Amino acid sequence: MHPFALSRADDLAKAIAAHAMDGQVAFIAGGTDLLGLMKDRAALPERLLDINGLPDLARIEALPDGGLRIGALARMSEVAADMEVRRRFPVIAESLLFAASGQLRNMASIGGNLMQRTRCAYFRDDDAPPCNKRSPGSGCSARHGLNRNHAILGWSDACVATNPSDVAVAFAALDAIVHVRGLSGERSISFADFHRLPDSAPERDTVLGRGDLIVAVEVPARAEGRASHYLKVRDRESYEFALVSVAAAVAVDGKHIRSARLAMGGVAHKPWRLAAAESALRGVPLDDVDVLSAAIAQSFADARPLAHNRFKVELAKRAALRALQVAGGRK
Ligand SMILES: Cc1cc2nc3c(=O)[nH]c(=O)nc-3n(C[C@H](O)[C@H](O)[C@H](O)COP(=O)(O)OP(=O)(O)OC[C@H]3O[C@@H](n4cnc5c(N)ncnc54)[C@H](O)[C@@H]3O)c2cc1C
Ligand code: SF4
Numbered sequence: 001m002h003p004f005a006l007s008r009a010d011d012l013a014k015a016i017a018a019h020a021m022d023g024q025v026a027f028i029a030g031g032t033d034l035l036g037l038m039k040d041r042a043a044l045p046e047r048l049l050d051i052n053g054l055p056d057l058a059r060i061e062a063l064p065d066g067g068l069r070i071g072a073l074a075r076m077s078e079v080a081a082d083m084e085v086r087r088r089f090p091v092i093a094e095s096l097l098f099a100a101s102g103q104l105r106n107m108a109s110i111g112g113n114l115m116q117r118t119r120c121a122y123f124r125d126d127d128a129p130p131c132n133k134r135s136p137g138s139g140c141s142a143r144h145g146l147n148r149n150h151a152i153l154g155w156s157d158a159c160v161a162t163n164p165s166d167v168a169v170a171f172a173a174l175d176a177i178v179h180v181r182g183l184s185g186e187r188s189i190s191f192a193d194f195h196r197l198p199d200s201a202p203e204r205d206t207v208l209g210r211g212d213l214i215v216a217v218e219v220p221a222r223a224e225g226r227a228s229h230y231l232k233v234r235d236r237e238s239y240e241f242a243l244v245s246v247a248a249a250v251a252v253d254g255k256h257i258r259s260a261r262l263a264m265g266g267v268a269h270k271p272w273r274l275a276a277a278e279s280a281l282r283g284v285p286l287d288d289v290d291v292l293s294a295a296i297a298q299s300f301a302d303a304r305p306l307a308h309n310r311f312k313v314e315l316a317k318r319a320a321l322r323a324l325q326v327a328g329g330r331k
Contacts, residue, residue, distance in 0.1 A: 001038070001039065002038050002041065002044050003046075004038070004045060004046055004047060004048055005046065005047045005048070006028075006047075006048045006050060007047070007048075007049055007050065008049075008050045008052075008053050009049050009050060009051050009053060009054055010053050010054065010055075011054075012054055012055075012181060012213070012215075015027070015049055015051060015054065015213065016181060016182060016183060016211050016212075016213055017183065017211070018049060019049065019210060019211050019212075019213070020182075020183050020210050020211025021211075022047065023210065024045055024046040024047050025045065025046075025047045025048075025049050026043065026045035026047070026048055026049070027048075027049055027051050027213065028048045028049065028050050028051065029051055029052060029072075029073060029108075029109035029111055029112040030075070030104075030107035030108040030109050030112050031107070032100075032104050032107050032108045032112070033108075033112060033115075033116040033117065034048075034112075036124075037117060037124070039126075040124045040125070040126045041126045041128070042117070042123060042124055042126075042134050043117075051073065051213070052073060054073070056071070057071045057072050057073040057074075057111075057215060057216070058071045058073040058074050058075075058078075059071045059074070060074050060078065060079060060082050060084075060085065062084035062088070063218075063221070065220075065221050066088060066221030066222075066225070067088075067218060067219055067220045067221045068084065068085060068088060068089065068092075068218070068219040069216050069217075069218045069219075070085075070110055070216060070217045070218075070219070071110070071215070071216050072109060072110055072111030072213070072214040072215055072216055072217070073109050073110075073111065074109065074110050075105065075106060075107065075108065075109060075110075076096045076099065076100070076104075076105040076106075076108045076109070076110065076113060076167070077096075077102070077105040077106045079092065079093070079096055079110060079167075080093045080096035080097045080105065081093075087226070088221075088225050088226065089170070089174065089219060089222075089225045089226075089228060089249075090226070090228050090229065090230075090330070091170045091173065091174070091225075091228035091229055091230045091247050091248070091249055091327075092167060092170045092171070092174075092219070092230075094170075094229065094230035095166040095167045095169060095170040095230040095232075095245075095247060096166065096167050098166055098230060098232040098245075099113075099165075099166040099167065099239075100239050101238070101239040104239070110167065110217060111213075111214040113165050113167055113168070114165060114167075114168055114171075114178070114194070114195075114206075114214065114217070115205070115206065115208075115214070116164060116165055117133075117164075117205060118133065118161035118162060118163065118164060118205075118269075119149070119162075119164045119241050120133070120142055120149075120150065120161040120162075121146070122134075122140075122141040122142050122145065123161065129141045132158045132159050132198075132202050132203065133159055133161060133198075133202045133203050134203075136201070136202075136203045140157070140158060140159055140160065140202075142159075142160050142161065142306075143157060143160055143306075144307070146308065147160055147306040147307060147308050147309060148308040148309050149162065149241075149243065149266075149309070150162060150306055150308075150309055151267060151268045151269060151306075152267050152268070152303045152304060152305045152306070152309060152312050152313055152316070153267050153268045153272055153300075153302065153303055153304070154197045154198075154268040154269055154270070154272065155197075155198060155268070155269065155304070155306075156197070156198045156199050156200065156202070158198055158199070158200050158201075158202050159198035159202030159269065160198075160306060161198070161202065161269055162265070162266050162267065162268060162269065163195055163205070163265065163268070163269055163270050163271060164241050164242075164265075165265070165271075166230070166232065166242065166245060166265060168191075168195065168265070168270075168271045169230070169245055169246070169247045169263050169264065169265035169271045170228075170230055170247040170263070171191050171217060171219065171271070172191050172192065172247070172263040172270075172271035172272075172273055173228075173247035173248070173249055173261040173262060173263035173271075173273070174191075174219050174220075174222055174224075174225070174247075174249065174261065175190065175191060175192070175220065175222075175261075176191045176217050176218060176219045176220075177189065177190060177191065177217070177218045177219075177220070178190075178191060178194050178214060178216075178217055179214070179215050179216045179217070179218060180208065180212050180213065180214055180215065181212070181213050181215050182209075182211050182212045182213070183211045186215065188218075189207060191271075192273065193207060194206055194207060195269070195270035195271065196269070196270060197268070197269050197270060198269045202269070205269075222249065222261070223251040223258075223259065224249035224250050224251045224259060224260070224261050225249060226330065227249065227250050227251065227252065227327050227328060227329075227330040227331045228247070228248065228249035228250075228261075228327050228330070229247075229248050229249075229323050229326040229327040229330065230245065230246070230247050230248075230323070231245060231246045231248070231319050231322055231323040231326065232245040232265075233245065233266075233315060233319050241266070242265045242266040243266050243312065243315065244264060244265065244266040244267055244312055244315050244316045244319050245264065245265035245266055245319070246262065246263070246264050246265075246316075246319045246320050246322075246323035246324075247261075247262070247263045247264075247265075247323070248260070248261070248262050248320070248323035248324045248326070248327040249261040249262075249327055250286075250324065250327050250328050250331070251331075252286060252328060252331045255285050255286055255287060256283055256284065256285055256286070257281050257282060257283065257284050257285075257286060257328070258282070258283075259278075259282065260277070260278050260281040260282070260324065261278065262274040262277055262278055262281075262296075262299075262320055262323075262324065264316060264319075264320065266312070266316075267312065267316055274296065274299035274320065275299070276298040276299045276301075277295050277296045277297075277298055277299040277320070280294070280295035280298050281295045281296075281324075286324075286325070286328040289321070292321055292324060292325075293317065293321055296317050296320045296321055296324075297317060299320075300313055300316065300317055303316075
């Protein structure tokens with residue numbers, strides 16, 4: 001095991017300064033991803049700064065306007081069980097309940113979940129095969145290797161990995177806002193801009209830099225919030241990452257869709273919003289499967305499956321249709 005020093009932070013500003021000034025410091029919350037990465041030698045920080053003692057970061061607040069503010073240190077299990085989360089945004093609670101295992105959800109924080117790294121097996125292999133995310137410039141073993149679990153949209157030759165977070169897909173569909181504290185104060189990042197596509201720098205998963213600490217995620221009130229659903233398709237029903245997943249939320253007028261929100265996991269380096277489908281679904285009857293399917297297909301016109309994951313294109317379309325129908329049934 002890689003040796004490291006552990007200290008506990010009790011002051012937000014000091015924790016941020018320590019992280020900004022020392023490239024060997026890593027924040028640790030639940031440790032459920034970071035410690036695995038250290039065992040796989042995919043992350044080798046010399047100093048871990050435990051942020052669990054920082055005040056006021058674990059609160060889950062139901063905002064008076066119908067939105068939510070979820071502290072970065074709130075545990076996945078607490079958020080999934082919160083009555084207001086379940087009532088206002090079932091898609092968030094479901095995305096968390098389908099993620100990891102009970103024990104992991106008790107430890108794992110929302111901030112850590114958004115920062116978790118890809119499950120690409122080459123990236124996590126401690127024999128360190130070529131991987132641009134782990135070792136920039138070394139190549140991508142998955143591009144022409146085993147890529148069944150990899151991306152079908154938005155990938156580059158430098159990296160074809162997918163983002164593994166489930167709750168990030170729900171946050172993307174709902175246009176959540178990530179509140180980040182850095183050396184120059186607090187800033188808000190729209191969820192669409194938080195995670196990155198790989199382009200030529202796949203080693204960077206998000207737009208955060210040194211000294212940036214997620215303090216909370218805010219979910220604004222949404223007309224589509226209550227009629228929402230998270231559907232996850234995976235290789236086994238006990239804990240497993242998504243092959244594809246869908247967060248769907250709709251507002252309806254009678255039988256017709258007034259507005260729809262759709263985001264997918266397991267298909268790209270970041271949660272993938274189905275923008276073309278959302279536009280095409282406006283005014284469509286919820287029970288017209290052919291028209292719904294045609295609208296969803298518009299978001300896959302640019303899909304570029306790899307050698308082993310062509311099946312994901314059809315699976316993703318069917319999953320999106322099913323999630324939309326279940327969400328619509330909750331109106
Ligand atoms: C077996 C297994 C199965 C899993 N299955 C799923 C699944 O199906 N779906 C899913 O979504 N996830 C799954 N996970 C991942 C799990 O949800 C994450 O490991 C967890 O959410 C990470 O949270 P943490 O608090 O433990 O983060 P840590 O491991 O403590 O930290 C992870 C990263 O986030 C950084 N970090 C932590 N908090 C902050 C903050 N506030 N601001 C900035 N950076 C921060 C750390 O520095 C580190 O880089 C699984 C994990 C395991 C081990
Ligand atoms: S897909 Fe990305 S993470 Fe996986 S081997 Fe290629 S560069 Fe590494």
